[in-house]
Amino acid sequence: MSATELLDILPHRYPFLLIDRVLSVEPGVRATGLKNASHGEPYFVGHFPGHPIMPGVLLVEMMAQVGGVMLLTLPEHKGKLAYLAGVDNTRFRKPVLPGDTVITEVTLTKARGTIGWVKATAKVGEAIVCEAELMFALQSRNSEENSR
Numbered sequence: 001m002s003a004t005e006l007l008d009i010l011p012h013r014y015p016f017l018l019i020d021r022v023l024s025v026e027p028g029v030r031a032t033g034l035k036n037a038s039h040g041e042p043y044f045v046g047h048f049p050g051h052p053i054m055p056g057v058l059l060v061e062m063m064a065q066v067g068g069v070m071l072l073t074l075p076e077h078k079g080k081l082a083y084l085a086g087v088d089n090t091r092f093r094k095p096v097l098p099g100d101t102v103i104t105e106v107t108l109t110k111a112r113g114t115i116g117w118v119k120a121t122a123k124v125g126e127a128i129v130c131e132a133e134l135m136f137a138l139q140s141r142n143s144e145e146n147s148r
Contacts, residue, residue, distance in 0.1 A: 001025060001069070009072045010065060011081060011141075015042055018062040022069055023103070030107045031070035035062055039098040054096035059130040060087055063120035067106040067134055071116050077138055085115070086135030093128045100124045106134075114138040 001022035010017065018035055025031040037044075037054055044052035061084075068082035096102055103123050110117040115137055122130040 006069065009069055012065060016061075017065070018058060019065050019069070019104075022066070025070055025073050027073035027075075028071065028108060028111075030105065031066050031073075032106075033062070033066035033069065033104045035102045035104070037096050037098060037100045037102060041098070044098050052098055054100075054102075056090075056092045056130065059092070059096065059102070059122050060090060060132055060134075062102065063104050063106060063122055063130065063132060064134055064136075066104045067116075067118045067120060067136060070106055070108065070118070071136055071138065079141055080138050081141055082116075082136045082138055084134060085137040088133040088135070090130070090132040092130050094124070096122075096124060096129050102129065109133070 006019065006022055019033040020036055021034045023032040023034055043055055043058060047053060047055050064084045071077055071082050072080060106118045106120045108116060109119050118134050120132050120134055121128055
């Protein structure tokens with residue numbers, strides 16, 4: 001998936017777009033994304049000075065963005081927004097350091113109406129750095145509910 005296609009699907013932009021590339025996507029089934037945690041990322045400056053590591057919450061957001069791509073590439077969800085609605089069973093296994101390449105894999109585990117659940121894993125090399133179960137709520141971009 002090209003960067004332009006990614007920007008057409010997700011509303012996120014720098015500095016909060018946490019996917020550099022989508023390596024593969026099987027709409028509504030699974031997706032794999034890549035993030036190069038470069039030395040220049042703003043979060044490394046203050047988290048933590050002298051010992052920079054990627055904040056865990058950003059790993060969860062990265063996995064959520066890949067999950068959003070997987071859900072929003074389904075034709076029936078084109079043009080919608082995927083809101084992160086829940087995070088369960090999250091574990092941070094190893095730190096992500098400047099220079100690491102993070103590969104995120106998400107797989108749909110359940111869908112009911114406008115709600116979807118995924119199993120997500122982030123790896124650096126073969127090592128799992130984070131895993132979680134995420135819940136999404138899909139809404140139209142034009143919904144009045146979005147403006148509250």
